[in-house]
Each structure stands twice: as structure tokens, then as C-alpha cells.
Amino acid sequence: MQLEEQVINWRRNFHRFPEQGFLEMRTASIVASVLDELGFDLQMGKSVMKEEACMGKPNAEITDNHVLWAKQHGAIERFLPFFQEGYTGIVASLQTNRPGPTVAFRFDMDALPIVESDSFDHAPMHLGFRSISEGTMHACGHDAHTAIGLGLATLLSEHQAQLTGVIKLIFQPAEEGTRGAKAMASAGVVDDVDYFIAAHIGTGVPKHHFVAANNGFLATSKLDITFSGKSSHAGSEPQKGKNALLAAASAALNMHAVSRHSSGDSRVNVGELHAGSGRNIVANHATMKVETRGETSEVNDYMKEQIENIVDGAARMYDVEQTIELAGEAISCKCSEQLAKELAQIANQHSFIENVTLLSEDNAGSEDATYFLNAVQERGGQATYCIFGTDLAAGHHHEKFDIDEDTLLPAVEILFETACKFGKVEKQS
């Protein structure tokens, strides 16, 4: 089978069996199995994920149920023990045993809580690889990222005799909600890395285009907030209640009123608020899903601190208890210019690429690969976040999201050329 066909097959396989963050057991088991066969050294699960740095991880009941699902849907059983508690990260290393730098690539594997379109004009539907899990969908392209990672592994394995140094492939869980990268970075998986590349497909960049460095990521914090008060009959003795609903309503309003910051863009959103158990009961419980963002980590930290003050204050107003749980977080980043230039050059030489942008500052949402970029840069390495343009059937996170698979093989090849550039034996000759 040709590599392109193989990569497309992988992508469609992952698309058909999507798994949300920290539940990528089936996906990870397949990834591990392929990498193992290709001769990579594998580190998996808790050894590459710092438990306390995982954010927004589902509880044991959900995780256990999903393991059963994975078993029923083609997971490679011998790798499941590494992932069954939800620590689904993998670091695969190719040791050339020849001196040279360590080059790392990051691929994210998780899907989104979206019901995929069943319209016949949606390619995955009429081609038969629509999600079989109602309510879970690869609507952001991580299925493609994972497949590209395996394609890259294949090329590296085939050409390892010509490589030097160490090549690390990082398969990360739970990028959605910016929940998984911090745990892997905290476990030190990039501490020895000299060159780090993360990549995304699409994001508005058209087919045949390439962006070598994207600085536009907003730092972000995802906060799960609860208020717990005391219920009481609203007619007969309302004064005995401690009103969690009003605490939450007041908090929501004041959160959105947090001042703008002159150092850069900021955002705050109370995306969900659920409170109360009955019309005639003073509500004793409320939950909120909140996120802050900032053009820089400083701005995001400012927003988060204000939110914390407001939650504390709202709880005091109504004499209720509050909790704030960090359910996700990402920082901002600045790509390394030198590395970006080299990537731009490599991409320029690929026949598929017609247009290369060195640096984009466009606001591109948030991304937790930034933890890897910062960790590498702090130790003197270089890091960048690049984008492979592709034509999309519908925007990211849309029920009809779909990529143009023509982009897959060129992406594999450009990443392979990058690995070679920094790790080829002939490099210095």
C-alpha cells in the first residue's frame, strides 16, 4: 500500500471512531501498536503525563466505561493497560545512536462533543467513515494530525539509517479545552528537545498554503465554578435559604464587567450556568463553565485573578461556599524566528506548496502546544507552530467540518524534510 493511501486510511479510521479528551484509548492503542512495529521506543501513560497537571479529566466511571467501548471497537488490547486510566499520551523516540540534536513533533488525538452531520453531501457520510459515536466527532482535524504523525513515523523508520540524533514523536491527548499538554510538558517530555514543531491543518489557511509560525494564540484558562448554599421553601421561609443561584448570576454579570487590559486583547465568557432544583425552592447549588483569554499570559492571568476575586466576593455576598477548578489552561507563545525561516524554506521547496507565510499574528484561538514551545525555548531550544493549509467543507467545530485529504501526504513529507534537516548525517558535510 502506498504511504498516501495508508495515511488516508488511518485518518478515516480515527475519524470513524472519535474519542474525546483523556478517552483516546482506542486511538492511542493503535498509534502505539504502529509505532512499536516501526521500531520506536515507547513511553506511555503516566510516565509521560504528570497526573496533577491534567485538567478537566473525566471521572473514573466515564473512563472505565470508555475502556469497554474501546475494547469493543478495535483497540489493541495489549496497549490498553497503559491508557485505561485516561493517561493517553505517548512519546515515541527514534534513537539513531549517532550524535545530533533532538527534534520533536507534536500531534493531538482528541475529538469534540459534536453530533456529526448525517447529510449525504457530507463526505464522511457518503464515503462511510462518519462517526459511529453519536455526539463525538473529529471536527477539528486531529484525526488528520494523528494520521500525519504515523505517516511521518513510517518515513522516519524507513530512512533511519540516514538520520542522526533523536527524533521524538509526541502524541498528546485532550488538546480541546487545552487540557492535556501541560501534563506532558510538566512530565519533562521536551526537556531534552532542541527543535520542536507542532502543526495544525486548516484554520482558515487555504490548500497549497503554508504558515511557518503562528504567534496568534491567546493564553486561556478554563474554570469550572460551583456555588453551594442552602435550599429553603421560597414561600414559607425564604430567609433560611442561602441563594447559590443569585451568587452565580451576580458573579456572571460582574465577570463580564472585568476591565479591558491595555496590554492586549482579553476575553471572558460564562458559557454555561446551571442553578437550582425547583421553582419554589431557594437554589442551593449552581455551576458555571467559564473561560478567560489574553493576548499574553500576563493579560490572561490578570483576567483569571479578577474572576477569582469575583467568585470569592459573590460567595460572601450570599454566604455560600464556592469552588474553582482549573479545567484547562494554555499560555501564549512566540515562535522562534530562525526555526520558522528554515521551515519556510523547506516548505517552499515542496511542489505542493504555492504560498508560504513566515509569520502570522492572526488571532487563532488558544492552543496548549504553547506549553511545549515555551518549555523548549526556556532551555535554549527553538520551537514553532506551523499550519498546513487545506480547503475545508465547513469551519472547524462545525458538524460538516471536513478536510481535503490531498494535503495529508505533503504535510508528512514537509515534516520529514524538517526532521532530516536537523538530523541528517550529511547535514554538516
Add this chain to the structure above:
Amino acid sequence: MQLEEQVINWRRNFHRFPEQGFLEMRTASIVASVLDELGFDLQMGKSVMKEEACMGKPNAEITDNHVLWAKQHGAIERFLPFFQEGYTGIVASLQTNRPGPTVAFRFDMDALPIVESDSFDHAPMHLGFRSISEGTMHACGHDAHTAIGLGLATLLSEHQAQLTGVIKLIFQPAEEGTRGAKAMASAGVVDDVDYFIAAHIGTGVPKHHFVAANNGFLATSKLDITFSGKSSHAGSEPQKGKNALLAAASAALNMHAVSRHSSGDSRVNVGELHAGSGRNIVANHATMKVETRGETSEVNDYMKEQIENIVDGAARMYDVEQTIELAGEAISCKCSEQLAKELAQIANQHSFIENVTLLSEDNAGSEDATYFLNAVQERGGQATYCIFGTDLAAGHHHEKFDIDEDTLLPAVEILFETACKFGKVEKQS
């Protein structure tokens, strides 16, 4: 079988198969069947309930499903057609064909959305009549009310030769949430009534006590409120959203800030608020369950009007759409003093009763029997709302609520004496 045993059996039967408002198909079919056998003329369903005055009625899917449940759980099938759309009211008349006044009694039949205790110190549990419907429970005593109504019907039927005028027994759905009485009163079922008596068991009045008139009901309105805006990605273009969550939060806060009223007690409660569909989405939808109360209908109307202003204003603030649906309503009442005195006298003569209170003004929540009382009084009749004391295992609406069944037969007998007082042949002799 003795009457007392029969009444207790009925009560336990209804307790074991509780049905929520507008879903009392099984209960109503059994009530209708008993009354039919006892020789009462029956009017049922839409003929005694004005459709557009029903409030908070479940949708057809829920109603249809419940009909299936009722069939599987002992409903008397020949009566189901009258009730299958959820119009579960019954008016049973005993025509004596002798001149005399029309005397009416109201009994409510619906249960509450409460999970009944399965602790073995809870009598319905260890005696085997705990609710078989998880999440529905007779936790207010309407099972007892319905059983008392059937006991009264039995006595009336046995003694009809001695009665004059017309005796009407009104079995009302959906008293909880004050949703069902208005539809029956609007259908004119008490328009010919000279004397009207509604009764409740318990409510804090101990066993052997009787309250002949209760004026303490608060007028109330139950409002289902929605805000509909426009969703938008909270990171990339928040300004394109129309934030229904903030409209709801602002409305909730300002609703509770509606001014007190100097004419009497008022209440407002936003019991539930649910908004938003995801952390990073500007929320495009919010729902609230709200109730207002007033010591008088005037005060409640004031509260309701303020709430309407606030909902309108909050929607304008955020440029979102709003709807307010009336999901229940009750008015205040003043019992007829003369009728109350006669009831007090009758109760005084019953051996079970040790203590009679003529009039209570204690705040006793809300009750939609007030629509019947007002309708009767407006046409020159007399009406009262009385209370049969009983010792409770736990308060109303509690998962361990239970009555002392000793009170059932005396309640039947006192109501029968009342019917006789106004309808006995020998009355004037």
C-alpha cells in the same frame, strides 16, 4: 369491608402509583369507575376543563407515554379515553331530585416530582406501598384527599335517600404548581354551587385538631421564562453573540430586587436558571423557572407586573428575544365566615376532634382551590377551605412524608355531616 379499611386501601393504592399533574390517568380512571358504580353522574376531561386555562401542561409526548404506563399499571381502560390527553378532571354529581341547595367538595389527585425514601423506617416502604415510580411521590397527602373523596362518595351513595339538592364531588388534577383549578373553575363547574368546601390534611395542624377556615393562602404566579439570543465563538468574535445568559443573570438579580409591598407579604423566587451550551460559546439560550407570591392577589399582580418589566428590560439590554409563559397561578381568598362557623360546629360534635380553630391566617403556601372559592362567593354562595389535622412523619414535600391514617375516616364523616347539614331532607324540621 369496612369503610375505614376501604379508604385506607384506596389511599395506599394511589400512594403506590402516584401520578403528576395532568397525568393522573390511572388515578382518575379508578376514581371514575368507583363513582360510576356508586351511581354518580359523571362529567370528565375537556367537558370540565377549559383547555386554554390549563397551565404548565406536559406536552403530548409525555402524555402519550404516560397513557401507556397507566394501562400497564391498572388503569380502568374504559375511562382512559376521557383522560388520555391529560384533561384528568372529574365532576361527579348526585342528583337527589329533591329541592335543595347545591353543595360541592373539591379533592386534588396529583403527586410530586420527589424520590420517595426507601428507608425501612418509612412506613410506605416497610408496609409495601412505596411509590413504584422513581421520582414521583405523594408527598403532600393528595392520595389521602382522593381516598377521602371516594369515602365521602360511598357514604353519600348509601344515604342518598335522606339527602336533598345536588351534591357535587370535584376531583381536580395538577394542584401542585397551582395549575389545574383555574381550568375547572373557568369551565363553570362551580357556577351552580351554593356551598363549597375544599379540605387539606396535615399542613402542620396536629391530629385531633380541625381548622374550619384557612385564609392564609398566598396568591401566586408561576412563570416559565426564556431568553433567546445568538451564539458566537467567545474567543474569535464575541461581539457577534447576543448573550442570553447575561440577560437571564441580570433579570434574576433584578427580579429579586423588586420592592417589597406595604399592603402585604410578597415573594419572588428564581428557582431555576439554565443557560448556555458550551464554555467557549456566547450563550444563545436561557430558561428560568420563576414564581411570585402575594398576601393578596393585588400584591401578587404587582410582583408579576414588575417581573414582566424586568424580563422585557433585560431582553432589550442584550438585544435578545424573551417569552413568558404562565405555568401556574392561584389567587388569594377569604373564607365565608358563616359556613366556617357551621363546619366548626359539626367538627366539634365529632368524637375524634378535640380542638377546633375557626379561622387561621397562618401563611400556608399557595392553593388553587381559591379559584373555586372566589367563583362561588362571587355568585353569592359560601365557601371555605378547611384542614384536618394529622401527625406527620415528616413535613410536606419531604421524601419521608407520611400521614397518620387514623384521620381518614373522621375526615370522611365530617364532610358527610356537612353535606347532610345543607342537603338533608329533615334539615328544616
Add this chain to the structure above:
Amino acid sequence: MQLEEQVINWRRNFHRFPEQGFLEMRTASIVASVLDELGFDLQMGKSVMKEEACMGKPNAEITDNHVLWAKQHGAIERFLPFFQEGYTGIVASLQTNRPGPTVAFRFDMDALPIVESDSFDHAPMHLGFRSISEGTMHACGHDAHTAIGLGLATLLSEHQAQLTGVIKLIFQPAEEGTRGAKAMASAGVVDDVDYFIAAHIGTGVPKHHFVAANNGFLATSKLDITFSGKSSHAGSEPQKGKNALLAAASAALNMHAVSRHSSGDSRVNVGELHAGSGRNIVANHATMKVETRGETSEVNDYMKEQIENIVDGAARMYDVEQTIELAGEAISCKCSEQLAKELAQIANQHSFIENVTLLSEDNAGSEDATYFLNAVQERGGQATYCIFGTDLAAGHHHEKFDIDEDTLLPAVEILFETACKFGKVEKQS
């Protein structure tokens, strides 16, 4: 000069030179001078007012300026030293040196911050005793109260040979805002009192009517609240501000949302809110004038506690400092039934009185004489608060408020009869 003419003269004198709470230097000096001439023993100033229990007392600059004003407008200079710091209370005792109970009467002396009407249909205007102090007005009748007190003193002095026990006349400052009584009660001025009577004129009770006991006073707390944050340029670096205006706005809204109380009427009002110093500056300061009320002291205490929570919470929300100063307070009371009956009997016998109400429960605002009533009752004495009806030109606190002076002499005489009833030599004969 006849007593009636004298009392009217006093009333008009005080009306023309009104003084607000804790600034009654001129009034008090005249009262003291008259009482001194009539042979009463005087205690004045700090000896009858506990400094730390004074609430909402003006600062030294205002007090000092007012002393100058008082000197220029007819104050009796030899008494000013007692009052010049604003402790303007007087307790005048008539020691009969014959055994008998101690009977006390309370009169309040302060005026309101209201601009008196200069319309010629306003009697004080066309009769020449309109306030000479623009912005200060006796619009509640305390001018009449003080004059009645001096009239009573005159009769007591004339008839002292026939009296027994001790008669105490208490002239209180700062009843408006309920600021002065607590300081006098705390100083122990009624600790030896067996019978205590406070009186008000008007309050909606018409001429020739008398109310012997008024229980309708709401407990109240007057709170001066500040928020202090940090200013910042709203355009260039808004995030550096700490927004006191938003803290205050949020507090105001949430204060009004404090739950109703099932034990009785409650009230809350943010009557004034002032914040900020410029359109383009993040506001660093905000002040609020707030009051709570409760049908009972328990309810008012509940309201006050919630307000304190809210102020604390709002300050935390915006990371600003807050202060709450008690600017006035009154408790609720229940008049002594026995004493009220005796007063009713005395009033009934007066030719001017046509209608006597023993007890009124009507909400009559708040009144700090309640501190005296409670203190007397706690030690086993009896106390009541009575009302002398009069026809008013306009309601209390209105710029055209005016009483019918016909009521003054009867009021003096009824209080004198009361003093005699409990202190006359011949009483038991």
C-alpha cells in the same frame, strides 16, 4: 400670659429657628433656661448621653459653626457650654421628696433638612414664623413636642405641692434618622423610671382623636457605606483601576435582592449613591446611604447582616476597601397594655378628645423612643407611645407641613393628668 398662648409662642419660636440633630444648641439652651426657672434639676450634655452610642453626629467643624449661629440667634449663652459639642440632650427632674413612682416623658427637639415653603398659603409664612434657616425645617412637629414639654413643665411646677415621686422630662436630640435616643438610654436616664410616656402629634391621626399605644414602629438601621478603590485613566490603562463605582452598583442591586423574611415585614433602601470623579477616570470612591427596617428587631438584624455580607462581598469582587458606619438605629417595641389603658381612660375624660384608640398596629415608620420603652420594660416598668391627633396642612416631611395648634394645650393637659395619676398625693384616697 395664658398657658396656651405661651405654648404656641414657644412652638413658633422653635419653628422659626429650627436646628437639625445634634445641633439643637439654641433650642436646648432655651429649654434648659425655662426648666431651670421652673425649678427643675437639670442634667445636660454628656452626662445624659453616652458618647459612643451617638450615631450620625456631625463633625466638629459643623458643630462649631452652628454654635456661632446659635449665639447670633438668641441662644441662652450660659447653657451653651453644656451643648456646644453637640450633646444636646437634657433630663429635667422634679423631685417631690414624697414617696412615689418615677414617671418620665420624652420630647424630641430636632428639625429636618427640608426647604420650608414660602407660599403665602403656608401659615408659618403668612404668620411670620417660617424657618429663617434655608434648608432646615420643623416638618415633623418636634417644635410642637418641645413646646408641649415646656407646657407640661409649667403645670407640673405650678402643682408640685400636690405631686409625689419623681417626674422626669427628657428632651432628646436627633430623633430624625433615629440617632439620639440610644445614647440617652445607654447613659441610663430611664433606669429608674416606673412609667414612661413618649408622644407624637399628627402621624395621620385626625384632630380630637387619641391613640394610647402605638406598636407599629419598624426596627431600623441607617448605614453609611463607602467603597475605596484606585483611580486610573479609563482609556490608557483601565486595568490598573480598582472600581469603587462598580462595587457600589453591584452592592446596591444585591442589597435590594436580599430575601424577604417570613417573620415579618422587612425593608431595604439604598437612598443615595454617589461615585466617581470624572467621566474618563475609573472611579476610586463611592458612598451609599442605606437603611434597613424590620417589623421586629430580629427581622431588621437579619437585613443588616445580609447587607454587611453584601458590602464585604462587593468589596472583594473589585478588590476595594469598604467601611460601614452605623448612622442611626431603632428597635421595635410593644407598648405596655396596662399603662395604655390608663392613658386611654385619662384621654377619654378630656373634653377635647372625641375618639380614643387603645392600640394601633399601623406601620408608622421608625422611632428611637423605642430604646427608652424597652429599657423601662426590661427593668419591670411600663411604657407606651401615644399619639395626639391633629389636622395637618400637609403630610409629615412635606415643605408645607403644619399642625393645628388647637391640639397643643389638650396634649399638655392630658400628659399632666397622666403625671398626676401616677404621682398625685391624693391618688389613693
Add this chain to the structure above:
Amino acid sequence: MQLEEQVINWRRNFHRFPEQGFLEMRTASIVASVLDELGFDLQMGKSVMKEEACMGKPNAEITDNHVLWAKQHGAIERFLPFFQEGYTGIVASLQTNRPGPTVAFRFDMDALPIVESDSFDHAPMHLGFRSISEGTMHACGHDAHTAIGLGLATLLSEHQAQLTGVIKLIFQPAEEGTRGAKAMASAGVVDDVDYFIAAHIGTGVPKHHFVAANNGFLATSKLDITFSGKSSHAGSEPQKGKNALLAAASAALNMHAVSRHSSGDSRVNVGELHAGSGRNIVANHATMKVETRGETSEVNDYMKEQIENIVDGAARMYDVEQTIELAGEAISCKCSEQLAKELAQIANQHSFIENVTLLSEDNAGSEDATYFLNAVQERGGQATYCIFGTDLAAGHHHEKFDIDEDTLLPAVEILFETACKFGKVEKQS
């Protein structure tokens, strides 16, 4: 007298007699007198200001009083009639009667409501030209701008034989609060202008530095908002009030919660809120001073529209009336690149200037000269806003703000060179 000395004298004169927006009668009369003597054609008052486009203009009482003040403090009386109603703008034209372009310069004349420092380390204090008007201060440098304008006029007059075309000097009132420029632009004073230059001194740019174009101005709207409700006694019948204070508090909170805009920076500030007349009165009136800003006029318009929705909604919530008055407004601008380059070149050649920045995008607050820039550009002309760096004793709007007067003469000379560049006879030779 040397020109530099003369310019400094003018600046100190204006500094000592500062006048706020639309009250620059004294300043304008002196400016007019000097320009008149120098041979300029003058248009003054309403002929250069569209009445209905003036924003936030003081009322007649304030204006009339200030005319008296101006007369007493050295105004040139014969010019006062043009300015006495507060239309204090001047357009001075030098007609060379030789063909050539029309070049215009804008100078603003108004001072700020700030109490100037009386510390002796504050140069205007120890040199004797501190403001004689307590509470009004030239704390932004408009005194220098006006003096530079007169200096420029002097040079132009001296060298008019060598100039071509028309040179217009625009002296604008009320730049603070962005209130005056729109009225002059609307009157068409730049409709014939080919090249337009506005200048500011300082703004953080150090001495010897020059910025040829500043694009960083935020569009802004200044809104005066009122809510009018109905007062009521908060204790006796609070429900009869219509609470303007709560409407304002709710509006303030929700205004700050207006969403960020992804197209650029936005700002909102409720700088002042004043509501209510007494603690125990439901507040019937509230006023707010609000401003919005936007990186572009589009963003500012979005903010303003949200504010309008919120004010409308808050008024409906509390059933009160509302008004919104525009008290100032400015738009954003983009300087003409070509003109900026020429200015940069001219400045570069001046010996005083060591550092030239072509274009600054730094947020520099708001400025209503943007109306002139846009008007000129819309008709095909070129326009720029430049900055003459100077060392400041303290920041703009600070009580110790002071400039380094060394910058004055170079500023005059560079502007003169600019006029020459576009209007010199020898230009094309």
C-alpha cells in the same frame, strides 16, 4: 523682543488665566487681537462653529458669568461679542493672492478642571504663572499649543511675501472631552484645505524627538445619561416608587459587561454615578457620566449602540424614563503617509530634533482633531497629526504637569517650514 521670548510669554499668560471648553473668551480675544494686528483675515464665533454640533456646552448662566470674569482679567473687549455665547473658535486666513494650495494648522485652547499644584517645586508656582482660577488648569499643554500658533502666525506674517496659496490657522475650543472640533469641521472650515496639520506637545515623547504621524487615537463617545423615576417613602410604601438608582446601578454593571470586540480595542467607563436624595426615599433621579472608546470608529459605534440598548433596557426594568445626551465625540483616523513623510523630512533638518518617528500606532487616548483629518482626506486632501516631544515635569492631566519651554520655538519653526514647503513661491523652482 525675540520670538522665543514672545512665545514663552504668551504660553505663560494663557497658563495663568486658563479657561475651560467653550469658555475660552479671554484666550480667544487675545488670539484674535494678535492675529488681527498681524494682518490675518478673521472668522470668529458662530460663523466657524455649527451650533447643533457643539457637544457638552455649558449653559447660559455659566457662560455669562465667565464673560464677566474674562472682562476683569484682561480680555480684549472689542472681540468679546464674537465669543460671548461660548462659540470661541477662530479661523485666521493669510491670503497670499498667489496661486497655491491651502494649508491649515489646528491649535486647541482649552484647559482642564484640575486644581493646579501650589508646591514650590512646581515651576509655574515659583515662576509666578500658576493658574489664578482655582480648579482650572492648563494641564495638557494647550496653552503651549495656542502660543505656538501665535508664534507661527508671527513668522508667516513676516514672510508672507514669499508664500503662495492660503494659510489657515484654526484655533479650536473644547478639545478636552472631544467637544469642539466637530462643530468647526461641520461648519466647513477645512472644506477647502489641501494640507492639514494638527500637533500636540509631549504625550510621552521626549525632548528632541518628533513623531510625524500618530494613528493611535481611539474613537470615543461621551454620554450624559439620566434616569427619572418616582420617589416614595422607603418605609411606608416602597412599591409606589420607581427606582432610578437601581436602574442606574443595573445599567452601570451591564455597560461594563458589554462584550469585547474582535476588530480592535474597546473601552467603556461609567466615570460618575449620582443618584437619590435621601436615605429613606426611593430614589427618583440618577445621572451617569459614561464614555466609550474604540480602536476604530466602527468599534466605538458598536460600544455606543450596546450602551444605548442597556440604558433603554434598564429604564424598562424599573419603569423609569431615560435620556442620553452626547457630550462629546471623536472618531479614529489614519494619517496621510505622503504628508507624514514630508513632515518627517522637515523635522529631520531642524537642529533641535535628534530623533524622528514616521508613524506611531501607540494608543494615545482620543482627540477630536480627527474630524478635521477625516474631512480633509475625504475631499482628497492630505492630513496628519504630529507630536513635538518635550520633557514633562509630570504626566498630562496631573496637577504638576509642566512642559520644557525649549521645545516651543523649534515647534514654531518646523510648522513654519511646513507652511513654506507647500506654499513657498520658490517651491517648484
